[in-house]
Amino acid sequence: MTADVVAEWQDRIRAAAAARTPLAIVGGGTKAFYGNPTAGELLDTRACAGIVDYEPTELVLVARAGTPLAEIEQRLADAGQMLAFEPPHFGPGATLGGVVAAGLSGPRRPWGGAVRDLVLGLSVVDGHGTLLRFGGRVMKNVAGFDATRLMVGALGTLGVITEVALKCLPVPRCDATRAFECGADAAIQMTNDWSARGLPLSATCYWRGTLAVRLSGAEPAVVQAMRTLGGTSVDNATSFWASVREQTHDFFADGARTGDALWRLSVGATSPHAGLGGEQLIEWGGALRWLWQPSSIDAATVRQRAAQAHGHATLFRGSDAVRVAHGTFAPLPAPLHAIHERLKATFDPARILNRDRLYAGL
Amino acid sequence: MLDAALASRLSAVLPPAAFLDAPEATRPYECDGLTLFRERPGAVLLPQTEAQVVAILKICHEARVPVVPRGAGTGLSGGALPHADGVVLSLARFNRILSIDPLARTAVVQPGVRNLAISEAAAAYGLYYAPDPSSQIACSIGGNVAENSGGVHCLKYGLTVHNVRRVRGVLVTGDIVEFGNDALDAPGYDLLALVHGSEGLLAVITEITVKLCPKPPLAQCVLAAFDDVEKAGAAVAAIIGAGIVPAGLEMMDQRATRAVEDFVHAGYPLAAAAVLLVESDGTPEEVAHEIAEVSRVLTSAGATEIRISKDERQRLLFWSGRKAAFPAVGRISPDYYCIDGTIPRAALPLVLRKIEAWSAEYGLACANVFHAGDGNLHPLILFDANRAGEAERTIAFGDRILALCIEVGGTITGEHGVGVEKLTSMCAQFGQDELACFLAIKSAFDPSGLLNPGKAVPTLARCAEIGGMHVHHGALPHADLPRF
Ligand SMILES: Cc1cc2nc3c(=O)[nH]c(=O)nc-3n(C[C@H](O)[C@H](O)[C@H](O)COP(=O)(O)OP(=O)(O)OC[C@H]3O[C@@H](n4cnc5c(N)ncnc54)[C@H](O)[C@@H]3O)c2cc1C
Numbered sequence: 001m002t003a004d005v006v007a008e009w010q011d012r013i014r015a016a017a018a019a020r021t022p023l024a025i026v027g028g029g030t031k032a033f034y035g036n037p038t039a040g041e042l043l044d045t046r047a048c049a050g051i052v053d054y055e056p057t058e059l060v061l062v063a064r065a066g067t068p069l070a071e072i073e074q075r076l077a078d079a080g081q082m083l084a085f086e087p088p089h090f091g092p093g094a095t096l097g098g099v100v101a102a103g104l105s106g107p108r109r110p111w112g113g114a115v116r117d118l119v120l121g122l123s124v125v126d127g128h129g130t131l132l133r134f135g136g137r138v139m140k141n142v143a144g145f146d147a148t149r150l151m152v153g154a155l156g157t158l159g160v161i162t163e164v165a166l167k168c169l170p171v172p173r174c175d176a177t178r179a180f181e182c183g184a185d186a187a188i189q190m191t192n193d194w195s196a197r198g199l200p201l202s203a204t205c206y207w208r209g210t211l212a213v214r215l216s217g218a219e220p221a222v223v224q225a226m227r228t229l230g231g232t233s234v235d236n237a238t239s240f241w242a243s244v245r246e247q248t249h250d251f252f253a254d255g256a257r258t259g260d261a262l263w264r265l266s267v268g269a270t271s272p273h274a275g276l277g278g279e280q281l282i283e284w285g286g287a288l289r290w291l292w293q294p295s296s297i298d299a300a301t302v303r304q305r306a307a308q309a310h311g312h313a314t315l316f317r318g319s320d321a322v323r324v325a326h327g328t329f330a331p332l333p334a335p336l337h338a339i340h341e342r343l344k345a346t347f348d349p350a351r352i353l354n355r356d357r358l359y360a361g362l
Numbered sequence: 363m364l365d366a367a368l369a370s371r372l373s374a375v376l377p378p379a380a381f382l383d384a385p386e387a388t389r390p391y392e393c394d395g396l397t398l399f400r401e402r403p404g405a406v407l408l409p410q411t412e413a414q415v416v417a418i419l420k421i422c423h424e425a426r427v428p429v430v431p432r433g434a435g436t437g438l439s440g441g442a443l444p445h446a447d448g449v450v451l452s453l454a455r456f457n458r459i460l461s462i463d464p465l466a467r468t469a470v471v472q473p474g475v476r477n478l479a480i481s482e483a484a485a486a487y488g489l490y491y492a493p494d495p496s497s498q499i500a501c502s503i504g505g506n507v508a509e510n511s512g513g514v515h516c517l518k519y520g521l522t523v524h525n526v527r528r529v530r531g532v533l534v535t536g537d538i539v540e541f542g543n544d545a546l547d548a549p550g551y552d553l554l555a556l557v558h559g560s561e562g563l564l565a566v567i568t569e570i571t572v573k574l575c576p577k578p579p580l581a582q583c584v585l586a587a588f589d590d591v592e593k594a595g596a597a598v599a600a601i602i603g604a605g606i607v608p609a610g611l612e613m614m615d616q617r618a619t620r621a622v623e624d625f626v627h628a629g630y631p632l633a634a635a636a637v638l639l640v641e642s643d644g645t646p647e648e649v650a651h652e653i654a655e656v657s658r659v660l661t662s663a664g665a666t667e668i669r670i671s672k673d674e675r676q677r678l679l680f681w682s683g684r685k686a687a688f689p690a691v692g693r694i695s696p697d698y699y700c701i702d703g704t705i706p707r708a709a710l711p712l713v714l715r716k717i718e719a720w721s722a723e724y725g726l727a728c729a730n731v732f733h734a735g736d737g738n739l740h741p742l743i744l745f746d747a748n749r750a751g752e753a754e755r756t757i758a759f760g761d762r763i764l765a766l767c768i769e770v771g772g773t774i775t776g777e778h779g780v781g782v783e784k785l786t787s788m789c790a791q792f793g794q795d796e797l798a799c800f801l802a803i804k805s806a807f808d809p810s811g812l813l814n815p816g817k818a819v820p821t822l823a824r825c826a827e828i829g830g831m832h833v834h835h836g837a838l839p840h841a842d843l844p845r846f
Contacts, residue, residue, distance in 0.1 A: 057603035058706050080605055109546060116552055117524050130795050138704040139736040140521065140776035142510050142559040143791055145803045149555030170605035192465045198576030220647030268544035270466045287546045311545030329549040335537040340550055342806035
């Protein structure tokens, strides 16, 4: 049945390529806000769903792209495992394909790895309608270029993902969240210092004078770290971290009401708070800064500040008009952009797959 | 040799004694760690600055001369094998650690820096660079990126690709590019991942920012003996299945322990059919907890003996044999051939059993030393190249193992790369469409095809010729490989 679905997509993509009809690839539609606006006939990936294989002792799960993320997480939880990159859902109905194509990781990312770090292999139908299989189900594989990771975060612009093999990890035996009252720069300094000392951090969030830190690991390690760090306990820690991951936390909810644009600044972890353009919610031990800015702000300025902090700025949430005007993602230096164009020309020469969503012209 | 005009243009952009073309000077560069393949390069270039690399590439690009990047030359698949009509571009003189940021836990290093030198320099801050190939005293970090190398600690800490933030390099046109940055992600396609394991085909790497990890306060190692190789294989799966991800999980079979024991005198249990080494690291409490769990799993998996390292000296002693396995095997056999397939862990018992049976069939001894936790096998086939037919039988045996790896859902190379060695096996692992993609990725970076041509990805013509497209059920054609 699924083979039929994939064959159907192949036919459809071949026809679309011949007719130069753009296709918009959609799973649960939960991340439609992310990336540049794209237009096209809908290609719904949810017809290709289901967990194909899951062997806990192998730490590997293989599932079709349209499989609901919630289903995968439940299946893993039942076996005491998890997706270590803690992906945001951003709404009910998020699918695995969307998670991989968007390449977004949650609070655990600096310690547990990113989506790209835990994807072992995938199948994809490219813009020629060809079904390609890259990587595999094993932990180590250096045969051929790493086209698997190339698809992670490509936002569907190189192909429609049909199936993914993921590395899973055991859920830490113990979790604890502690809170500290401090300034932003103290929070940045402390979290980096704790990481450098090998304390078992698994998430951090600083906002308006409060730093929350999650510790995860074997019980003795967590207990000892709590003793070392001090701080106060946090109620409903699980829902707190979910609110950070899903952006339902007050910082996000309040900002959304103003009509401002949400910027995601991915920067060097020790970059100071000042100089990035205002109040931030700080995650990832300092490496991720969320910032609301008026839609009228000069995007180049925000991007320049992020570049000075050795990173880059993404226009994460904003109106279609704002994202079209500034581009969602930081522009690339010319030689890198040229490589992007050639890769797009290889996988999707008719530019039918999620046209412009990553960069205008791709 | 290169033509005189080109030679003088190249030497003009290099410091004195950095342009070698006399046969006695280029001889050490004729091969890498896979000595079965040798080629005389037109010249060997030893630049010291990125500007010199840019100048060299511009000249070679214009003159259409192939360029083979080279690190320390420890590669095991012929990736740095010279091109007869080209130059070898050695990064050996890019040997400085440029900076270490202890708070951000990163180091900026030049590509010729030895893997171990990074950890040595970072030790002052209580940090280290996690991926630790057995060749770490010699191999370069640039080579590690180009091969996406692994090591004993990669089970818990990841491969090179998981531990590198930024790679700066020069395209064949002379354009300088940066993949990644100091942040945890970068905009656009993940070219940083693509350059890992690219075997020098996409860009010449000139600078790398690596991630450093805090050195765990304690590491302890469990040595477990088994009277049966398959039981040891099953114990590996049982440890992972129990929710434990040890810092290292390695296996040696009896032939390997006997070979290394003569070499390192570590006191390995020589009567055991297989030995597992399981490392735990962390705080003393964590380690004690994990070691107890590991011991319990090992016991119920049928271990006949369990030893726990009492101190750092003993831990290193346990590891000494594993680390010295290659040279030790080199002492008991005139030649050996290292296979590098990866398989799903569940297939370990089956694959080990077949290797044993084939060893008898081919009349070639085989020692197994490998990264069991990752399912990355390193069967070492012992042979004597001077004995008629042995080399050919060795190749046939090796090919059969790789075909089996593909058949059970694994891969032909876990960490040593394709180079020139596994070009034929690539035709078995991938279909024509995937191979065409790899070739297109190569030309997206290097349309002229001058960077390390003929490596890593076979031409479609080659695969068509051997008829080896996507072979299933282990029916890999034993086509004559060019190396013999
Ligand atoms: C005894 C022994 C044990 C080993 N153990 C392991 C192990 O445990 N794990 C493992 O993964 N490997 C192992 N290896 C293989 C080898 O050490 C690794 O592949 C290593 O990363 C190669 O590094 P190198 O500097 O020697 O690279 P080289 O052999 O010089 O080159 C390897 C490849 O990288 C390219 N390259 C090198 N430098 C650059 C650069 N600056 N820019 C672009 N391309 C470049 C070359 O063109 C070539 O294709 C072992 C080898 C030996 C001899």
